[in-house]
Amino acid sequence: MQLSNEEEDYNLSLSKFESMLKTNKVLFFDSEEFEEIILHYLDMGKAALAKKALKLALDQHPKSTGLKLVQVEMLVYDDKLEIAEKLLNELYAIEPTNEEIFIQKANIYSKRDQHEKAVEFLNTALKYTDDYADVYNLIGMEYLFMDNLEMAKQSFIKCLEEDLDDQSALYNVVYCFEFLDQNLDAIAYLNKYIDKNPYSEIAWHQMGRLYYGVKDYENAIRAFDYATLIDDEFLGAFMEKAKAFERLKKYEEAIESYSRTIELDDATSYALLRIGKCHEKLGNKVLALKFFDQTVHEDPLLDKGWIAITDFYIRQKNYQKALFYVNKALAIDNQNRLYWKRFATINKHMDLFEEAEFGFRKAVEFGDHELDTWLFWVDILQFLGEFESAIQTLLQASEYYPEENEVEYRLAGLYFMIQDNTKAKFHLSNGLRLNFDNYIILEDLFPVVWIKKMVQNYIAKYKK
Template identity: 90%
Template sequence: MQLSNEEEDYNLSLSKFESMLKTNKVLFFDSEEFEEIILHYLDIGKANLAKKALKLALDQHPKSTGLKLVQVEMLVYDDKLEIAEKLLNELYAIEPNNEEIYIQKANICSKRDQHEKAVELLKIALQYTDDYADVYNLIGMEYLFMDNLEMAKDSFIKCLEEDLEDQSALYNVVYCFEFLDQNQEAIVYLNDYINKNPYSEIAWHQLGRLHYGVKEYENAIRAFDYATLIDDEFLGAFMEKAKSYERLKKYNEAIESYNRTIELDDATSYALLRIGKCYEKLGNSIKALQYYNQTVHEDPLLDKGWIAITDFHVRQKNFQKALFFVNKALAIDNQNRLYWKRYATINKQMNFFEEAEFGYRKAVEFGDYALDTWLYWVDILQFLGEFESAIQTLLQASEYFPEENEIEYRLAGLYFMIQDNTKAKFHLSNALRLNFDNYILIEDLFPVVWTKKMVKNYIEKHRK
C-alpha cells in the first residue's frame, strides 16, 4: 500500500527525531512537526520521550502557542492542574479566540469534577472551532460524567451529524439509548443513520444487537448479515448472529456461525460450549460431548463447561459421571447455589442422602430460596429421621412462602411425628384451608401419621 505524502513526512520526522536522540546532534523541526512527534509518543504511552521532545520543541519555538497547549495537555495528564491553569491564562491573554484554550480549561474543570463548568467552556469552544464533531463529543462525555444521559445522547447525535464516521460517538449514542431503555427509538435512529452511511458495519452490528435485545431475532440476523458482508472478519457479528439462530432453534445455522468465529480467531471456550449445546439440541450426543470436552480442555477453569458435561450426563441418567463433573465445577466456584442444587439432586438420585442433604443446605446458604429446594431438603431430613431439623427448616421456608400449603402439610405431619398434636392440628388446619385436595401429601409423605384415626377424622371434619 502506497503511503500519502503526509504519512511519509510524518514517518520521516519521527525517524529524524529518533536519530537525533541517538547521535545527540540537535536538528531543527518546525513547531507542527514537534506537535505531531509529542502527541505520537503520548498516544503510545511513552511519556518520557514526549517530555524530551517538548523540552527540545520549546527551546526551538519558545513562543509557539500550539506547543504551549501541548505542554498544558501534558501538565493536565500529570495532574499539575494549577501550573496548567496559569499557563492557559497567559495564552488566553494572547489568543482569546483559540478554541483549544477553552477545551483545555474544560479538561481541567472535568478533572476537578466541575462538569457543568466544563460544558460551559466547551460551548464557548464551539464558537471558535472548525472541528464541531470533536467538541460535541467532549460535551457528550461531560454529560455522561453527570449521569445526564438525555443531554449526552443529544450531544453525541450532534457529533455524528458533523462526522458520520466517528465510531466512538456511535457507540456512545447507542449506550445512551439503551441506558434510557429506549431500544425502539435507538432502532429508528440507527436505521436513519444507516440510510446516510450504509457501509458502517458498526451501525449494522449495533442494530442487530438492539433487535436481539427486543427479541426480534429475524431482524437481528438480517442486520448481522449486513455487518459481516461489509466486514467478513467481524467476529462479534458472527457470534451475535449465532446466538440469534440459537434463539430461533436454527441450530445448524448457529453452529455454522460459531465455527466462523473459530476460523477467525483461536477457539473460545464460549463458542465451543454453545456448539456443544446446539449439537445436543439436534440430538447428536456424541458431537455434543466432544465439544463439551473441548470446552474444558480449552479452559479448565470454566465452571460452565463442567456444568454442561454434568447436565449432559444427568440427561443420560449416568449419575456417577455427573457427580464427578459437578464436583469439578464446585472446585472452581463453591459458592454457586445452582451447582450445589445439582450436586444435591445427583446424590439424591444415587441414594446418597446425607450428601444430598448437605447439597441442599449449601444451596440455600448461598441464596437458593426456591420452594422446591426447601421441600427436597426437608424431605431428605425427614427420611434421615431428623424431624426437629426438618421442622426448623420448614419454619424458615415459611418466612419466604407464608401461604404455601405444601409447607403447612409437611409441618403438620412432622409435628404429629414428634407427638406435638396441638401444633400439628394448627398447621393441618392451615394446609386444608389453603388447598384441601392436597391432603394426599400426608398419606404420601407420612404413612404412619395417615393411619391415625384422629388425623382422618380431622380432615373429614374440615371437608364438611
C-alpha cells in the same frame, strides 16, 4: 501498504527525535512536529519522553500557543489544575478565539467534577471551532458524567451529523438509547443513519443487537448478515447471528455461525459450548459430547461446561457418568453451588440419600437459596428420620420464603411427627390460609400424620 507523505514525514520526525536523544545533538524541529511527537508519546503512555520532548520544544519555540496548549494538556494529565488554568488564562489574553483554550478549560472543570461548567466552555468552543464533531462528542461525554442520557444522546447525534464515521459516537448514541429503554427509537435512528452510511458494519451490528433485544430474531439475522458481508471477519456479528439462529431453533445455521467464530480466532469455550448445545438439540449426541468435552478442556473453570456434560448424562439417566463428571467439577471448584445441587440430585436419583443430603446442605451453604433446594433437602432429612434437623432447615428457609405454603405444610407435618401439636396446628393453619388445596402435601409426605383424626377434623373445620 504504501504510506502517505504525511505519514512518512511523521515517522521521519519521530526517528530524527529519537536519534537526537541517543546522540545528545540538538536538532531543530518546527512547533507542529514537536506537537505530534509529544502527543505520540502521550498516546503510547510514555510520559517521561513526552515531558522531555515538551521541554526541548519550548526551548526552541517559547511563544508557540500550540505547544503551550500541549503543556496544559500534560499539566491536566498530572492533576496540576491550578497551574494549567493560570497558563490558559495567559493564552486567552493572547488568543481569545482559540477553541482549544475553551476545550482545555472544560477538561479542567470536568476533572473537578464540575461538568455543567465544562459544558458551558465546550459550547463556547463551538463558536470558534471547525471540528464540530469533536466538540459535540466531548459535550456528550460530559452529559454522560452527569447521567443526563437524553442530552448526551442529542450531543452524540449532532456529532454523527458532522462526522458519520465517528465510531465511538455511534456506540455511545446506541448506549444512550438502550439505557433510556428506547430500543425501537434506536432502530429507527440506525435505519436513517444507514441510509446515509450503508457500509457501516458497526451500525448494522448495533441494529442487529437491538432487534435481538426486542426478540425480532429474523431482522436481527438480516442486520448481522449485512455486517458480515461488509466485514467477513467481524467475529462479534457472527457470534450474535449464531445466538439469533439458536433462538429461532435453526441449530444447523447456528452451528455454522459459531464455527465461523472459531475459524476467525482461537476457539472460545462459549462457542464450543453453544455448538455442543445445538448438536444436542439436533439429536447428535456423540457430537454434543465431543464439544462439551472440548469446552471443559478449553476452560476448566467454566461451570457451564461441566454443567452441560453433567445435565446431558442426567437426561440420559446415566447417573454414574453424571456423578463422575460432577465430581471432576467439584475437584476444580468445591464451592460452586450449581455443582453441589447436581451432586445432590444425582445421588438422590441413585437412592444415596445421605450423600444427597450432604449435597443439598453444601449447595445452600454456598448460596443456593432456591425454594426447591430447601424442599429437596428437607424431604431427604425427613426420609432419613432427622425431624429436628428438618425443622431447623425449614425455619431457616422460612426467612427467605415467609409466606410459602409448601414450607408451612412441611413444618406442620414435622411438628406433628415430634408430638408438638401446638406448633403443628399453627403451621397447618398458615398452610391452609396460604393455599388450602395444597393440604395433600400432608397426605403425600406424612401419611402417618394424615390419618390422624385430629388433622382431618382440623382441615374439615377450616374448610367450613
